[in-house]
Amino acid sequence: MSLIECRSLCKDYRRGGEAVHVLDHLDLSIERGSYTALMGPSGSGKTTLLNLLAGIDRATSGELLVDGTDLARLDRNQLALWRSRHVGYVFQLYNLVPVLSAYENVELPLLLHDLSAAERHRRVVEALESVDLASRHGHLPRQLSGGQEQRVAIARALVTQPTLLLADEPTGDLDRANADAVMDLFGRLHRERGQTIVMVTHDEAIARRAERTVRLEKGRLASVEAAR
Amino acid sequence: MSALMTRIRYALRSARRQRLRTVALVGGVALTTALAAAIACIDLGVRDATTTRAGETRLIVYRENRFCPFASALPQRYDRQIAELPGVAAVVPVKIVVSNCRASLDVVTFRGVPVEDLRAMAPRLAAGSLDAWAGHGNGALVGRELAARRGLRVGSSLTAAGIDVVVDGILESDDPQWRNSALTHLAFLQERAARGGTGGIVTQFDVTVSDPARLEEVARAIDERFKADEAPTATRPQTAFVARAARDVVALAGFSSLIGIGAVLAAFGLLATTMVNVTRHRSREFAVLRTLGFTDGGISAIVLAEGALVGAFGGLLGAGLAWLGLSRAGLAFTMEGVSITPRLDPSIFILASACALVAGLLATAIPAWTASRARLVDLLRGAS
Numbered sequence A: 001m002s003l004i005e006c007r008s009l010c011k012d013y014r015r016g017g018e019a020v021h022v023l024d025h026l027d028l029s030i031e032r033g034s035y036t037a038l039m040g041p042s043g044s045g046k047t048t049l050l051n052l053l054a055g056i057d058r059a060t061s062g063e064l065l066v067d068g069t070d071l072a073r074l075d076r077n078q079l080a081l082w083r084s085r086h087v088g089y090v091f092q093l094y095n096l097v098p099v100l101s102a103y104e105n106v107e108l109p110l111l112l113h114d115l116s117a118a119e120r121h122r123r124v125v126e127a128l129e130s131v132d133l134a135s136r137h138g139h140l141p142r143q144l145s146g147g148q149e150q151r152v153a154i155a156r157a158l159v160t161q162p163t164l165l166l167a168d169e170p171t172g173d174l175d176r177a178n179a180d181a182v183m184d185l186f187g188r189l190h191r192e193r194g195q196t197i198v199m200v201t202h203d204e205a206i207a208r209r210a211e212r213t214v215r216l217e218k219g220r221l222a223s224v225e226a227a228r
Numbered sequence B: 001m002s003a004l005m006t007r008i009r010y011a012l013r014s015a016r017r018q019r020l021r022t023v024a025l026v027g028g029v030a031l032t033t034a035l036a037a038a039i040a041c042i043d044l045g046v047r048d049a050t051t052t053r054a055g056e057t058r059l060i061v062y063r064e065n066r067f068c069p070f071a072s073a074l075p076q077r078y079d080r081q082i083a084e085l086p087g088v089a090a091v092v093p094v095k096i097v098v099s100n101c102r103a104s105l106d107v108v109t110f111r112g113v114p115v116e117d118l119r120a121m122a123p124r125l126a127a128g129s130l131d132a133w134a135g136h137g138n139g140a141l142v143g144r145e146l147a148a149r150r151g152l153r154v155g156s157s158l159t160a161a162g163i164d165v166v167v168d169g170i171l172e173s174d175d176p177q178w179r180n181s182a183l184t185h186l187a188f189l190q191e192r193a194a195r196g197g198t199g200g201i202v203t204q205f206d207v208t209v210s211d212p213a214r215l216e217e218v219a220r221a222i223d224e225r226f227k228a229d230e231a232p233t234a235t236r237p238q239t240a241f242v243a244r245a246a247r248d249v250v251a252l253a254g255f256s257s258l259i260g261i262g263a264v265l266a267a268f269g270l271l272a273t274t275m276v277n278v279t280r281h282r283s284r285e286f287a288v289l290r291t292l293g294f295t296d297g298g299i300s301a302i303v304l305a306e307g308a309l310v311g312a313f314g315g316l317l318g319a320g321l322a323w324l325g326l327s328r329a330g331l332a333f334t335m336e337g338v339s340i341t342p343r344l345d346p347s348i349f350i351l352a353s354a355c356a357l358v359a360g361l362l363a364t365a366i367p368a369w370t371a372s373r374a375r376l377v378d379l380l381r382g383a384s
Helices: A046-054 A076-086 A102-112 A117-130 A146-158 A176-193 B003-017 B019-050 B078-083 B115-121 B130-134 B144-150 B186-193 B212-225 B238-245 B247-281 B283-292 B296-329 B346-373 B376-383
Strands: A002-015 A018-031 A035-039 A061-066 A087-090 A164-168 A196-200 A212-217 A220-226 B058-063 B088-098 B109-113 B124-128 B139-143 B157-160 B163-172 B181-185 B204-209 B233-237 B333-335 B338-340
Touching: A002 A046, A018 A046, A018 A196, A018 A220, A035 A046, A035 A176, A046 A061, A046 A087, A046 A164, A046 A196, A076 A087, A076 A102, A076 B283, A076 B296, A087 A146, A102 A117, A102 A146, A102 B003, A102 B283, A117 A146, A146 A164, A146 A176, A164 A176, A176 A196, B003 B019, B003 B296, B019 B238, B019 B247, B019 B296, B019 B338, B019 B346, B058 B212, B058 B238, B078 B088, B078 B204, B078 B212, B088 B115, B088 B186, B109 B115, B109 B186, B115 B130, B124 B130, B130 B139, B130 B163, B139 B144, B144 B163, B144 B296, B163 B181, B163 B186, B181 B186, B204 B212, B212 B233, B233 B238, B238 B247, B238 B338, B247 B283, B247 B296, B247 B333, B247 B338, B247 B346, B283 B296, B283 B376, B296 B346
Parallel strands: A035 A196, A035 A212, A087 A164, A164 A196, B109 B181, B139 B163
Antiparallel strands: A002 A018, A002 A061, A212 A220, B058 B204, B058 B233, B088 B109, B088 B204, B124 B163, B139 B181, B157 B163, B333 B338
16 A cells, blocks of 8 residues: 555645646655655755655645545644654755754654653664764764764654655765765665655666656656666 | 653753853843842832831931931930920930931941930840940941941941941841941930030930821921920921932932833843844754644744743842842942831842743743744745
8 A cells, every 4th residue: 555645736836926836736656665766857846745745835735645644634733743753854954953962853853752761762872873873972963074964864854763754855965975875874774674765856876776766847747767 | 751841851952052142141131130129129128218107106306407417406405305295205316427418328327326215225236235335435336237338347446427436236127227327325426526515416306106196296296396496396207207318319219210120121122132033043943843743832832941941040040149239238328317228028039030030931922923833844945
C-alpha cells in the first residue's frame, strides 16, 4: 500500500493579483520504504509538494493522504502534532537552533514526546552516533562545519523515528565530499532501516542515489524514472 | 515532563545562551523595579509622615509665622501654661538645632529635651543606656537611621552645627523624627545654641493630648492662650506640621513619583520593543520549531516564558537591590528640622516583583501572538 497518495492535488498562490498554479492536478503515489528524488526546474512545484507532504502548507484542492491521514482534515495544531510524530524534515540550510548544542538540537523534537529523560538520552546518543557525531554533542552549530551541521540536522530529523523523512535540497549548500557523505547516510538509512525518503534536488548525480526520480514541470508530473 | 516545563526549559536554555541580551534585559528590568520600589517606599514614607490619622494625639507648637528651627523661638515657661489647658496630657519643650535648614539628604538634627521628660517616654534603645545619657551632660541618644548614615556607635563622637556630643545610645522609634535625630539634654543644647547666652528658649513644644477627638480643640486653645503674648504660637497636629515644614520634600516626592512612573513606562516600552525585535529576529528559529511539531500555543509559551523569566529575575533582583540600598543607606529627606524616611514595607517589594513579572508577560504578549500566527510556509521561505 502507498504511504503517500496525491490525487488531483492543486496549490495556487496569488501573485500581484494573479493566480499562479504551482501544483496543477498532480497525481502521485509514494510507497512505504521507498527513496524518491523530486526534480524539476525552478518553479515546477518541488518544494511546494514537499511542504504539502510535511503538513507545512495546505493544498488548494485535491486529496493528500499520508499513512492514511487526510491532512486537509487536520487543523494547525493537529498538523503540528502530526508532524512531530510522522515527519522528519531536513532543510537545505540545516536550520539548527543556534543557541542550542548539537545534543540539544537533536533532543528538541523529543521534548514533544512523552519520554523519560533516560529514553530521550538514549535516542539522542543513538541518533548522533548514526551520523558519526557523538563526539561533537556539546558543540554549538557555529562550532561545526557545514557538513557536520547538516548531519546534526539529519539526526534531529531521525531521532523521533518518523514515518517519512523529507529533505529539501539537503546537499545544496555542501561541497561534493560532504554531499556524498550525506547521500551515503541517506542510502544507509534507506537500506538498513527501510526509511521512506523524499528528497528535492537539482543535482542529477544526487538524484541518481535515490531509487526513483519524479520529475515535475509546471506543477504537473512529467516523468517517473527508476534508478539505473 | 509536562508541556509547560518543556517550554520553560527551552526558554531558560535560550536565555542562558544569549547571555548579553539576557543580562541587558534582566538588568533593565531590575533597575526599573528598584527605582519603582524605592519611589514607592519614599511615597509611603511621605504618606506616613504627613497624613493625619484618626488616632493622632501629638501636637507641635511652633512660633507663629516661623518656618525654620533657627527662627522659631518660644519661651520655655510656656510649657507650664500649656500643661494647664484642658485636654493636654503631656508637654515636652524641645530645642532643635540643625546642620542645614534647607532640604537635604544628610542633615543632623539635634533635639534637646529635658532628661525627666525623656525618661517618662521610656524610649527603646538598640544599644547603650538611658542612665549613661542622663548622667552625661554632652551625651546624645542617636536615632538608628542617623547612626547608620553617619556610621555612629555607642562611644562615637558626633560634631555638627558647631556642637560636639558623645553617643550614649542608639535610639529605636516608630517616629522618623526620632530615628533621624540626636537627642541631647535640653539645657546643653540651649547653652550651645545660644553661644554663651541665656537659656530658657525652645524651638517648639511637643504636646500630647488625652483624647484624639480633642486635637483641634486643644490646638486652638493653645494658640488662643498665647495670641497676645510676646511669642504667639501656631499649633498643628504633628502630621500637618511635617507636611507644612517638608512641603518641598513632599512636592519633590510627588514629582519623583511622576518621574518613576515615566521611567517604568519607558522601560516597559523598551522591553516590549526589544522583545518584538528579538521575536522578529528569531522567526526562522520559530519556523524550525513549528516544523518539528511545536504548536502555536507552544511557540507562544516559549516567548511568554522568556518574558516571564526576564520579568521574574529582573523583578526579584531589582526588589532585592532596592531593599538592600534603602536599608543600608539610612536615607532621610530632612527640611526645616523634620525628616521623612522611606518605609520599607515588604508588600511593596513583593508587588514590585509581581509587577515586573506581569510586565515581562505583557511585553511579550504581542510578540508571542505574532510568532504563533505567522504562516509557517512564509517563514520557511525566508529560512531555506
